[in-house]
Amino acid sequence: MALSENQTERRPRAPLAPWLKSILVTLSSIAVTMLGLLLITFIIGRVMPIDPVLSIAGERASKEVYEQVYYELGLDKPVIVQFFYYLSDVVRGDFGMSLLNARPVSEDIRRVFPATLELATLGVIMGIVLGVPLGVVAAVRRGSWIDQLARVVALVGYSMPIFWLGLMGLLVFYGILGWVGGPGRLGIFFEDIVPTRTGMILLDSALAGEWAVFRDAFSHIVLPASLLGYYSLAYISRMTRSFMLEQMSAEYVTTARVKGMSERAVIWGHAFRNIRVQLITVIALSYANLLEGSVLTEIIFSWPGIGSYITTALLSADMNAVLGGTVVVGLIFICLNIFSDLLYRVFDPRAK
Amino acid sequence: MSDATTWRAWLLTDAPTSRRHARLASFYKGWLSLRGNTMAMVGLGILVGLLLMALFAPYLAPHDWKAQDLGNRLQPLGSPGHVLGTDSLGRDILSRLIYGSRITLYIVTLVALIAPVAGLLVGTIAGYVGGWADVVLMRITDIFLAFPRLVLALAFVAALGAGIENAVLAISLTAWPPYARMARAETLTIRASDYISAIRLQGAGPIRIITRHIWPLCISSLIVRVTLDMAGIILAAAGLGFLGLGAQPPSPEWGAMISEGRRFILDHWWVATVPGLAIFTVSLAFNLLGDGLRDVLDPKDGGIE
Numbered sequence: 001m002a003l004s005e006n007q008t009e010r011r012p013r014a015p016l017a018p019w020l021k022s023i024l025v026t027l028s029s030i031a032v033t034m035l036g037l038l039l040i041t042f043i044i045g046r047v048m049p050i051d052p053v054l055s056i057a058g059e060r061a062s063k064e065v066y067e068q069v070y071y072e073l074g075l076d077k078p079v080i081v082q083f084f085y086y087l088s089d090v091v092r093g094d095f096g097m098s099l100l101n102a103r104p105v106s107e108d109i110r111r112v113f114p115a116t117l118e119l120a121t122l123g124v125i126m127g128i129v130l131g132v133p134l135g136v137v138a139a140v141r142r143g144s145w146i147d148q149l150a151r152v153v154a155l156v157g158y159s160m161p162i163f164w165l166g167l168m169g170l171l172v173f174y175g176i177l178g179w180v181g182g183p184g185r186l187g188i189f190f191e192d193i194v195p196t197r198t199g200m201i202l203l204d205s206a207l208a209g210e211w212a213v214f215r216d217a218f219s220h221i222v223l224p225a226s227l228l229g230y231y232s233l234a235y236i237s238r239m240t241r242s243f244m245l246e247q248m249s250a251e252y253v254t255t256a257r258v259k260g261m262s263e264r265a266v267i268w269g270h271a272f273r274n275i276r277v278q279l280i281t282v283i284a285l286s287y288a289n290l291l292e293g294s295v296l297t298e299i300i301f302s303w304p305g306i307g308s309y310i311t312t313a314l315l316s317a318d319m320n321a322v323l324g325g326t327v328v329v330g331l332i333f334i335c336l337n338i339f340s341d342l343l344y345r346v347f348d349p350r351a352k
Numbered sequence: 353m354s355d356a357t358t359w360r361a362w363l364l365t366d367a368p369t370s371r372r373h374a375r376l377a378s379f380y381k382g383w384l385s386l387r388g389n390t391m392a393m394v395g396l397g398i399l400v401g402l403l404l405m406a407l408f409a410p411y412l413a414p415h416d417w418k419a420q421d422l423g424n425r426l427q428p429l430g431s432p433g434h435v436l437g438t439d440s441l442g443r444d445i446l447s448r449l450i451y452g453s454r455i456t457l458y459i460v461t462l463v464a465l466i467a468p469v470a471g472l473l474v475g476t477i478a479g480y481v482g483g484w485a486d487v488v489l490m491r492i493t494d495i496f497l498a499f500p501r502l503v504l505a506l507a508f509v510a511a512l513g514a515g516i517e518n519a520v521l522a523i524s525l526t527a528w529p530p531y532a533r534m535a536r537a538e539t540l541t542i543r544a545s546d547y548i549s550a551i552r553l554q555g556a557g558p559i560r561i562i563t564r565h566i567w568p569l570c571i572s573s574l575i576v577r578v579t580l581d582m583a584g585i586i587l588a589a590a591g592l593g594f595l596g597l598g599a600q601p602p603s604p605e606w607g608a609m610i611s612e613g614r615r616f617i618l619d620h621w622w623v624a625t626v627p628g629l630a631i632f633t634v635s636l637a638f639n640l641l642g643d644g645l646r647d648v649l650d651p652k653d654g655g656i657e
Contacts, residue, residue: 029494036495040504044511159583159636161590164610164628167617171625175618292500296591300614310503311595314510326507333500 022345030338035087037330041323042086046079095324100316105324109306113328114199115185116298116305119225120290122202126229127236127290128283134233135240139248140267150237157234162293166227166300173223181220183302190216224301228294232286239282240275247271277347284340288333382648392644398637406453415444417451417604426620437622439612445626448604452627455605456634459520459589460582466524468578471531472570476562478532479539490536493529501526505588509597516605519598523588527581534577538570572649580642583635590631606631 053061053069061069070076074085089096095105138150173180181187185201190213194205202221205213247253248271256266295307302308306325313321364381368374386392405412414433421442429437436445478489496504508522542548548561556565592598593607601608606627613624 029491032491033495033498036492037499040495040499041507044507155636155639159587159632159639161587161594161607161610161628161631161635163591163594164624164631167610167614167624168628171617171621175621288500292503295502295506296594299595310506314506315596317510319510322507322510326503329500329503330498334498337498 026338026342030334033334034331037334038087038090038327039083041327041330042083044326045086045319045323090327095327096320098313098321099318100313100321105321108309108321109324109328111199112304112306112309115201115303116291116294116307118200118202119221119297119303119305120228120287120294122221122225123228123290123294124232124283124287126226127232127286130229131233131236132240132279135237136244136267136272138237139241139244142245147241150241154234154238157231162227162231163296163300165230166224166297169223169227170300180223181216183300185217185220185303186213187216187220220301224294224297224303227297228290231293232290235286235289236279236282240279243275243278244271247274277344281340281344284336284343288336291332291336292329386644386648389644389647391640392647395637395640395642395644398633399641402453402457402634402637405450406457409450409454413444413447413450415447417443417447418602419443426616426623428620429622436626437620439609439623440616445609445623448609449606449627449630452604452606452609452630455516455599455603456586456589456631459516459523460585462520463524463527463585463589464578464582466520467527467581468531468574470524471528471533472535472567472574474528475532475535475537476539476566476570479536480543480558480562480566486536489532493532496526497529497533499526502588502591505592506595506597509592514597514600516599516603519589519592522592523585526588527585530581531574531577534573535570538573539566542566542569576642576646576649579638579645582638582642586631586635586638 053066053073053075074082077085093106095109097103098105098108101108134146134150134153138144138147141147170183174182194201194208194210194213197204197207201217202214205211205217248267250271253266253271256270257263261269294303294305295311297303298305298307299311306329310322310325310329313319313325362373363377365373365377368377386396414435421438423442424434424438425440425442427434427438427442429435431437434444434446436449439445439448474489474493478486478493504526505519505522508525509518512518512521543566548565551561551565589598590605590607590610593605594611596608596611599605599608601612609627610624610631613620613622613627617624
């Protein structure tokens with residue numbers, strides 16, 4: 001073994017610096033993953049039993065129109081060329097036209113995406129604010145009632161269908177108690193008051209200084225966001241607990257205690273500092289999962305985000321919209337994964 | 353000295369006399385330690401109950417699950433003849449729930465057969481063959497892992513068409529990559545061990561080594577993972593059913609039942625509530641059993657969780 005390592009070092013061509021090599025490897029693996037994602041959506045689009053020509057030209061198109069569309073879509077070309085066309089379209093942000101409203105899919109996605117972003121962001125913030133302290137306390141007081149509570153919270157979160165919990169939430173907090181606004185983003189009297197800037201109503205109404213709208217928007221978002229927050233809380237608290245347990249049993253913790261540090265300083269100053277990078281990875285993953293997990297939540301709460309968009313398109317066989325939405329969600333998912341991976345490498349010297 | 357104690361002694365022996373004896377003994381010891389875990393036994397009990405319910409559905413169900421009775425629609429809980437009430441077409445919810453357990457078990461069994469086996473195949477081949485095969489297979493695995501699962505399943509069902517079988521296929525397609533990764537990691541450690549070199553020197557071919565000597569060692573961690581994944585699979589299937597992409601009406605699939613009840617949630621809450629509780633109970637049972645199994649079969653992870 002030692003011999004072969006020496007040989008590599010003596011190679012005439014200067015070896016790449018390790019950091020450069022690792023960046024190149026990461027970049028190429030990102031490229032391959034994204035290519036694979038697009039290949040899968042391309043294949044799904046091909047095996048569809050729906051004739052793309054008929055869905056554009058209409059059922060009663062004449063033979064000439066049919067052939068014209070057929071050639072325009074490039075369907076006479078070999079599959080590999082078609083895939084290349086698809087790639088170059090997607091790279092330019094062109095997902096084709098929606099068959100439902102004859103608008104570009106990319107425009108639709110840009111319109112609905114802020115709603116999902118707003119929901120998932122609020123959800124993940126709730127998950128962090130509640131989940132991290134819960135996990136830390138559960139680990140520090142192992143076996144206490146807080147630990148048991150954290151366990152039950154996680155177990156229920158892993159076992160409960162999110163759409164059902166959402167329905168129950170609507171029933172109790174909207175139907176019976178009347179504490180929150182119903183489905184949708186705004187009450188009917190508040191629509192179209194605030195000009196769209198970011199597309200996130202909480203932000204837009206705050207920027208415009210329309211606090212009545214803000215309050216109404218908040219009463220609508222609080223329930224679905226809490227729902228998503230609960231699921232990320234279950235995951236984040238569980239992971240925090242297991243990271244903290246690992247640290248608390250380490251020898252440096254014992255040393256710190258022996259030299260007389262307060263328990264608070266040991267927990268937050270030493271143990272918690274060491275899990276921050278791992279924690280950010282978990283939070284990034286949980287955020288990615290929320291962006292996806294909001295599909296069912298959006299349906300329950302009639303939230304006009306990307307999940308509702310994909311599902312509506314699906315039920316009306318609008319394949320361009322479905323695949324466009326899938327690609328966008330998939331790309332965000334991949335990017336967040338890469339982000340957490342990179343963060344890990346940059347900040348945690350042990351990851352080498 | 354009754355018969356039972358000798359059996360027990362035979363099973364708990366430290367010096368097994370045959371391969372079968374050793375296997376039974378280790379199985380029995382695992383069972384004993386699982387039996388000590390109350391929550392795992394609760395989970396197991398619920399699942400056995402579910403199995404019995406599915407088996408004896410025709411005898412247990414008080415009514416025909418598809419018999420409509422429009423005069424008796426949306427009866428509340430505890431109404432005479434309909435303990436759990438009736439749905440919007442006057443069908444008995446309890447009977448539908450009982451028959452629905454068959455669909456749940458059907459989906460879970462199929463996915464549990466397809467996804468781990470596919471993952472095991474891909475993972476062991478990648479790990480054992482190594483080189484280019486490893487790179488290519490693991491890249492494909494990573495691509496599937498990088499995909500958001502529910503959205504991928506949605507896109508697949510969109511392409512294949514709605515229905516239980518396609519839902520199973522879509523869920524399996526999104527569920528296999530973690531198994532492949534796990535099987536590959538196990539294979540890599542096993543491959544380097546001395547006994548594999550020994551049987552290779554005896555002339556065993558790669559297929560024999562993989563099927564007879566590597567797979568059996570991957571099984572226990574695979575079983576734990578499958579049990580813990582079951583809850584997620586049930587939730588995914590229910591989600592697809594809820595969206596109208598899984599089981600089609602009038603099938604009493606639990607997710608589809610919630611979807612039917614959704615329209616009346618504010619006035620007739622039980623129609624959607626009851627099947628949701630059923631889904632929750634079953635996936636909770638799988639989670640409890642999976643936690644217990646992990647402690648028995650995979651003690652190395654037990655300390656952290």
